Every structure is written in structure tokens, then in C-alpha cells.
Amino acid sequence: xxxxxxxxxxxxxxxxxxxxxxxxxxxxxxxxxxxxxxxxxxxxxxxxxxxxxxxxxxxxxxxxxxxxxxxxxxxxxxxxxxxxxxxxxxxxxxxxxxxxxxxxxxxxxxxxxxxxxxxxxxxxxxxxxxxxxxxxxxxxxxxxxxxxxxxxxxxxxxxxxxxxxxxxxx
Amino acid sequence: xxxxxxxxxxxxxxxxxxxxxxxxxxxxxxxxxxxxxxxxxxxxxxxxxxxxxxxxxxxxxxxxxxxxxxxxxxxxxxxxxxxxxxxxxxxxxxxxxxxxxxxxxxxxxxxxxxxxxxxxxxxxxxxxxxxxxxxxxxxxxxxxxxxxxxxxxxxxxxxxxxxxxxxxxxxxx
Numbered sequence: 001x002x003x004x005x006x007x008x009x010x011x012x013x014x015x016x017x018x019x020x021x022x023x024x025x026x027x028x029x030x031x032x033x034x035x036x037x038x039x040x041x042x043x044x045x046x047x048x049x050x051x052x053x054x055x056x057x058x059x060x061x062x063x064x065x066x067x068x069x070x071x072x073x074x075x076x077x078x079x080x081x082x083x084x085x086x087x088x089x090x091x092x093x094x095x096x097x098x099x100x101x102x103x104x105x106x107x108x109x110x111x112x113x114x115x116x117x118x119x120x121x122x123x124x125x126x127x128x129x130x131x132x133x134x135x136x137x138x139x140x141x142x143x144x145x146x147x148x149x150x151x152x153x154x155x156x157x158x159x160x161x162x163x164x165x166x167x168x169x170x
Numbered sequence: 171x172x173x174x175x176x177x178x179x180x181x182x183x184x185x186x187x188x189x190x191x192x193x194x195x196x197x198x199x200x201x202x203x204x205x206x207x208x209x210x211x212x213x214x215x216x217x218x219x220x221x222x223x224x225x226x227x228x229x230x231x232x233x234x235x236x237x238x239x240x241x242x243x244x245x246x247x248x249x250x251x252x253x254x255x256x257x258x259x260x261x262x263x264x265x266x267x268x269x270x271x272x273x274x275x276x277x278x279x280x281x282x283x284x285x286x287x288x289x290x291x292x293x294x295x296x297x298x299x300x301x302x303x304x305x306x307x308x309x310x311x312x313x314x315x316x317x318x319x320x321x322x323x324x325x326x327x328x329x330x331x332x333x334x335x336x337x338x339x340x341x342x343x
């Protein structure tokens with residue numbers, strides 16, 4: 001029988017973090033689209049003005065929403081909804097709980113990771129602790145945290161890793 | 171025409187004497203001399219019953235008055251329920267029950283609510299959703315581990331020396 005290896009508190013890898021980011025992007029874009037359509041409906045109905053053509057304003061509003069979303073959730077829960085679904089948590093580089101100030105720096109630095117042609121994010125794959133550029137700037141790391149349940153690897157993989165590494169699964 | 175006269179006179183005399191005797195003799199004295207059992211033995215009860223109109227008797231009976239005088243508790247105490255149940259033909263009894271009609275009068279919603287089934291359903295659904303989420307998370311974590319292993323091989327890193335978790339979280343394990 002395969003015993004699953006527990007990875008709670010371990011550095012989260014690129015696949016999990018990518019999945020969490022995709023979910024966050026989906027949530028932000030969906031909520032923005034719905035909100036923007038509702039706002040357009042209201043302004044058209046009351047003042048006869050459509051906000052659809054305000055592309056610059058819409059882009060700025062989207063950026064503000066994304067920032068508030070990421071900073072708000074990180075400051076309060078140390079994880080965005082996407083990270084919560086995938087079972088990840090943002091911690092200090094030593095494993096401690098992050099404060100709002102550090103969350104603010106991390107969200108600001110995230111823009112730098114993306115602007116540099118995404119090179120800042122590629123670090124997640126190659127860096128030993130799977131920390132992206134914004135993690136290194138803010139002094140944070142992302143770990144597995146499934147709440148009350150232990151984070152685990154699939155049974156067969158746990159078996160393989162324990163045999164390959166000469167360790168017994170936890 | 172002359173012969174009936176003495177007979178009629180004797181009859182009148184006997185009637186008068188008998189009347190006097192009956193008036194003089196106390197009835198209790200007579201009754202003491204009567205053997206009631208022997209008298210009853212001579213009575214043909216079936217003949218009497220044939221002559222009794224039971225319907226008329228029952229019409230005169232006040233059933234409510236009789237029921238008021240009955241002690242139901244004592245009556246029930248005297249009933250042997252097991253014996254009674256043993257004599258019941260349940261199949262025949264159930265055959266006569268209209269189950270559709272019976273179920274129509276049952277408040278199924280209240281019954282289900284009282285049984286605690288909704289709570290169980292919610293709990294099982296939550297557990298199912300949690301299990302499904304954990305399954306997806308497990309696969310993602312597995313892919314992380316595989317990718318990590320491939321990258322370490324490509325970069326010729328010593329897998330055993332890789333940091334698994336931040337310092338504070340490693341201590342907790």
C-alpha cells in the first residue's frame with residue numbers, strides 16, 4: 001500500500017503556483033467584467049454616457065482592482081483566493097507570518113517580475129526555494145498549506161520518491 | 171237453565187275466599203316455602219328468549235350511560251395484547267390500507283427535517299468536495315515534485331541538499 005508523503009510547509013512548485021495565478025486572473029477579470037458592465041448600464045441609463053470607450057480608464061481600473069485584490073487578500077489571509085483553492089500560503093522567507101507592509105512590497109514587486117518579460121517568474125522553476133523575483137525582493141516564500149488537512153503527494157509518486165531518495169514516506 | 175247457578179255461586183265464593191286468604195297471608199311466608207331452584211329448573215329459557223324482542227330491549231338501553239360507568243383502564247388492563255396481536259392477520263389488515271392516501275397525509279418534509287438527513291447530506295457533500303479538491307491539489311503537488319526533480323537533474327544539483335521548507339516550518343514538522 002502506498003503511503004502518501006506529507007509536504008505541508010514545503011516550498012510550493014511552479015505548477016501549483018501557476019494554477020493559483022490562473023485562478024486569480026480569472027477571478028479578477030470576471031469580477032471586473034461584471035462590474036464594468038454594471039457600471040456601464042447605470043451610467044447609460046442615468047446620464048446617457050457609456051464608459052465602454054474609456055479604455056485608458058478601464059485599464060487603470062483593472063490595475064487598481066488587481067492590486068487591491070492581491071494586497072487585500074495577502075494582508076488579511078496571507079493568500080489570494082486562487083492560492084487558497086490550490087492550497088498555498090505566502091510566508092516570510094523564514095516561514096513566519098507576513099505583515100501588511102511586506103504584502104504591499106510583494107504586490108508592488110510582482111509588477112517588476114511581470115514587466116521583465118516574465119523572467120522574474122521563471123525563477124520559480126530554477127530557484128532552489130522556488131522563489132520568484134518579487135518573493136526575493138519582499139523576503140517572502142510560498143508554501144503548501146491545505147488548512148486542517150495535511151498537504152500530500154500522490155501515493156505512487158511518494159513511493160517512488162521514497163525509494164529514489166532512500167527515505168521512507170512520512 | 172237452573173244448573174249453572176250453583177256453579178257460579180261457588181265460583182264467586184271461591185274468589186272471595188281466595189282474595190281474603192291472599193290478603194291475610196304474608197307473601198314472604200309463601201315465598202319461604204317455594205323452592206326457587208326447582209322452579210327455575212322447570213323454566214324453559216329458550217322459549218322465554220324466543221318470545222323476547224331483543225331489538226326493543228336494546229332500544230331502551232342507554233349505551234352512553236353504560237359507557238360512562240365503564241373504567242377503560244381496568245378494561246385495558248384485562249386485555250392480553252400479545253394474544254390479541256397474535257390473532258391479527260396483518261396481511262389482511264395491510265391489504266385494506268390505502269398507502270397512497272396515508273402517505274398523502276404525511277408531512278414528509280417535516281419528517282425528513284426531523285430525521286437529520288439534510289445535515290448528513292450537507293456533511294457528506296462537503297466531505298466529497300474537500301476530497302475532490304485534495305485530489306486536484308495532490309496532482310498539482312505531484313507535478314511540482316516531478317518538475318523539481320527534472321530541473322535538479324538538468325542543473326546537476328544534489329537532490330538531498332535541496333531546502334524543502336522555510337526554517338520555521340521545518341522545525342514544526
